[in-house]
Amino acid sequence: VDWRSVWTGLVDLVLPDTCPGCGEPATPPPCPDCLRLLMGEPRRAPPDPTPDGLVVPWAIAAYDGPVRDLIVEHKERARLTLAAPLGTGLARAVSAVIPVGRPVVLVPLPSQRATVRQRGHDPMLRIARRAARALRAQGTPATVARLLHHTRRVADQAGLGQEARGANLKGALTVVTSRRPPARVVVVDDVVTTGATLTEAVRALRATGVVVEGTAVIAATRRRGWSGPTDGARTGVARPPGRTLPARGYGD
Numbered sequence: 001v002d003w004r005s006v007w008t009g010l011v012d013l014v015l016p017d018t019c020p021g022c023g024e025p026a027t028p029p030p031c032p033d034c035l036r037l038l039m040g041e042p043r044r045a046p047p048d049p050t051p052d053g054l055v056v057p058w059a060i061a062a063y064d065g066p067v068r069d070l071i072v073e074h075k076e077r078a079r080l081t082l083a084a085p086l087g088t089g090l091a092r093a094v095s096a097v098i099p100v101g102r103p104v105v106l107v108p109l110p111s112q113r114a115t116v117r118q119r120g121h122d123p124m125l126r127i128a129r130r131a132a133r134a135l136r137a138q139g140t141p142a143t144v145a146r147l148l149h150h151t152r153r154v155a156d157q158a159g160l161g162q163e164a165r166g167a168n169l170k171g172a173l174t175v176v177t178s179r180r181p182p183a184r185v186v187v188v189d190d191v192v193t194t195g196a197t198l199t200e201a202v203r204a205l206r207a208t209g210v211v212v213e214g215t216a217v218i219a220a221t222r223r224r225g226w227s228g229p230t231d232g233a234r235t236g237v238a239r240p241p242g243r244t245l246p247a248r249g250y251g252d
């Protein structure tokens with residue numbers, strides 16, 4: 001039993017909830033304004049520079065403001081009620097790759113075992129399952145396959161430059177499956193920054209003959225030439241002053 005999840009689930013039930021995106025009361029969070037930010041139109045979000053071998057991801061939001069707060073709050077503080085809206089947002093990005101009604105296998109980027117233990121949950125797996133559920137509700141037969149595993153422990157990506165990230169991750173992922181892997185998959189993650197992790201995932205899957213139909217994320221860090229759908233759209237969502245966010249851990 002995942003007692004930490006049970007506990008945070010109970011706290012979520014008992015305490016009046018606030019929206020992690022803007023601090024306003026919301027039951028369940030996020031509030032409608034912040035939820036709308038997860039309902040953006042999918043856009044291609046190529047990192048700049050784009051790593052060789054990357055299948056350019058689709059994203060539905062820029063990684064800043066309330067969207068960033070929602071992702072971090074779910075991941076770092078196990079606010080599990082956020083998994084459903086985040087999954088629905090991810091499903092929108094996947095819909096840019098897969099036409100409605102065509103079966104799709106989602107492959108989430110894996111968390112390291114120590115990180116899952118520390119956080120008490122596997123945020124990306126949870127979001128991927130919610131995304132699959134949202135896709136099925138729209139008539140797209142979607143499943144989640146945990147194909148990717150770490151071959152070794154990798155250093156925290158935060159603070160590493162583009163090249164160092166690539167070197168840190170080269171050969172870090174492998175496909176482990178007792179059965180035959182699916183022929184075609186869509187790789188999913190929460191955020192794309194340099195694209196190093198997604199590139200390594202694509203490499204590992206292709207090495208075993210799996211076709212990567214596309215990659216999809218919730219949010220992309222802002223790069224020249226790409227701006228999120230939140231641009232220009234004044235949502236009236238204000239962040240509480242003085243909020244500090246934990247640095248993002250492993251991943252990118």
Ligand SMILES: [Zn+2]
Pocket residue numbers: 019020021022023024030031032033034035066237
């Ligand atoms: Zn809000």
